[in-house]
Amino acid sequence: MCAASASATIRVRYGETDKMGTFYNARALEWFECVRSEVLREAGVPYTAMEERGVMLPIIEAHVEYLGRATYDDHLKLYGSAAMAGKARVRFDITIEHLDGGVPVARGYTVHAVTDPAGKPLRAPEWLTSALG
């Protein structure tokens, strides 16, 4: 009954910082995507394979809370979990913290529709709902 989950580690790239010295806010959504990829891979439904089967997960909502600084070369740990949100949506919950010490950096969620390649909503196929637990 548990949601699918996974983690990933990244180092903050120089180009992900901004003149305030910390990471630029939009990078959080890019990092959220990194861990979504790992969650789906862990669940046995890598997103590349989903796309090949004609199932897309376009984003419809994103939320980020910025909890702490992270700067160039910092080693971060990303945790993500995915679960169905109704019959045609998938929700990912994500947290980002420093690898050493666990100091929080950001947390949030993204909600995705289940669609065909043309963007038409689909009822989630059984292989997806069972993979996401």
Added chain:
Amino acid sequence: MCAASASATIRVRYGETDKMGTFYNARALEWFECVRSEVLREAGVPYTAMEERGVMLPIIEAHVEYLGRATYDDHLKLYGSAAMAGKARVRFDITIEHLDGGVPVARGYTVHAVTDPAGKPLRAPEWLTSALG
């Protein structure tokens, strides 16, 4: 009593699209920043001038709803407004739509702390609260 507001137009860059053919989700937060800059400029407190006075507005929360597609070279119109949210926070509400026809692309908000350059929270100075109406 009205909030400060402004608009901006952008063309979607090729590098802002992704393999799905529409804009990549994190770009919405970059576009939100473009219109925040214009809102502050219109209100008489350009962000560069605020930084020179030692007042920063680091982001603490962001929310985006994705409402429609936009792809390379599309002309988009961004609307933003800002208002104080308590004594030490500023909130921007933002919408993005197609310049021709007004079809919605995204909407959302960002919340920012008012801090000194070291990140220490400040009570918003009077010139800021009065600029934001």
Added chain:
Amino acid sequence: MCAASASATIRVRYGETDKMGTFYNARALEWFECVRSEVLREAGVPYTAMEERGVMLPIIEAHVEYLGRATYDDHLKLYGSAAMAGKARVRFDITIEHLDGGVPVARGYTVHAVTDPAGKPLRAPEWLTSALG
């Protein structure tokens, strides 16, 4: 016999800066793309129309010289020109400078193959070679 040319102006976005306070180096290639779009539009062959006709210009080489600083909210002017480089390649030459005063920021070039949507090299169609002068 002149190459097609155009210019564009941009403001440096906060997210385009890095912790050194100036623009992050990869942004130059994103800005090069902005002016390439304008050069093709001015020449009467907007890139969206080219893609619809089945002609793509994938990049095969890029060169940038970084000449000066530019930071958040700076107003920049981009100049670009395009010309055929042989029968199956297009070359763009680009310069970026400060809008006020003309202080140089970067200059460089990009070289693009002419291909079909599958990436197969094409001899450039006559409408393209004549548009690029």
Added chain:
Amino acid sequence: MCAASASATIRVRYGETDKMGTFYNARALEWFECVRSEVLREAGVPYTAMEERGVMLPIIEAHVEYLGRATYDDHLKLYGSAAMAGKARVRFDITIEHLDGGVPVARGYTVHAVTDPAGKPLRAPEWLTSALG
């Protein structure tokens, strides 16, 4: 007498692709930076430590040849080496290829000045020249 060298692996992020389905050209410069960081770390002079000592390596030239496609989730291997180019410049040579099979993706180089935090050119300190071999 050898240059300092290192490698790194990355997976292509969804946001690094563009509507042509391959990686967007400017991402190559972001990936070049990833391997530069590893080269300096391997050489015993991590860039964060260099910055703390007041030595910066701002980029002054970049060159990229695009050799092959890479798309979302592809596993790439990056190789980089660094060497002094005169007394006040460092040059990195970089290649990117697919981790499986070694098919080439891009190669190029970047040249960096050695400066103080204000951007004033420095003669490279001995600890840097000896680290870079």
